Amino acid sequence: MKIYFAASIRGGRNDVEIYKELINYLKNDHQVLTEHIGDYNLSIQGQNQLKDSFIRNRDIDWLKQSDIVIAEATNPSLGVGYELAMAERLNKPVIVLHRSNGTQLSAMIAGTEYFTKIFEYQTVEEAEKILGKELKRS
Numbered sequence: 001m002k003i004y005f006a007a008s009i010r011g012g013r014n015d016v017e018i019y020k021e022l023i024n025y026l027k028n029d030h031q032v033l034t035e036h037i038g039d040y041n042l043s044i045q046g047q048n049q050l051k052d053s054f055i056r057n058r059d060i061d062w063l064k065q066s067d068i069v070i071a072e073a074t075n076p077s078l079g080v081g082y083e084l085a086m087a088e089r090l091n092k093p094v095i096v097l098h099r100s101n102g103t104q105l106s107a108m109i110a111g112t113e114y115f116t117k118i119f120e121y122q123t124v125e126e127a128e129k130i131l132g133k134e135l136k137r138s
């Protein structure tokens with residue numbers, strides 16, 4: 001499957017290690033279109049060698065091509081929120097992962113009926129198990 005993995009960039013890179021592990025896990029059986037999100041060298045400035053309009057249009061094209069959108073939404077990010085709304089508009093299947101470690105998921109995501117697959121997790125292993133199970137189903 002083609003997966004659009006969404007996670008924070010300019011919203012903060014504290015969880016980059018988790019993004020990288022999840023992307024590597026997904027890559028075992030699937031194609032991840034947005035591998036750069038797990039790149040340690042990608043800073044909070046994002047891909048600032050590219051124009052913002054290029055990034056936005058490229059990502060929307062990838063989102064359209066994808067079979068499913070998987071968002072790690074613990075670290076709040078405007079971009080991820082936008083991508084999730086776009087996934088809803090395009091009727092894409094969506095999985096939202098959120099670590100239950102203090103932050104609270106935005107009501108605009110948790111309170112949207114379209115997002116039926118929101119999972120709280122604590123460890124990366126737990127998140128991988130959730131993804132493994134869910135991706136077998138879709």
Ligand SMILES: O=c1[nH]c(=O)n([C@H]2C[C@H](O)[C@@H](COP(=O)(O)O)O2)cc1CO
Pocket residue numbers: 005006007008009010011012034037045046047048055059076077078079080083
């Ligand atoms: O450089 C970038 N490259 C890129 O692909 N994005 C996309 C993918 C991410 O899922 C999302 C992150 O948004 P934000 O930067 O607002 O945290 O936006 C965002 C940026 C920078 O905003």
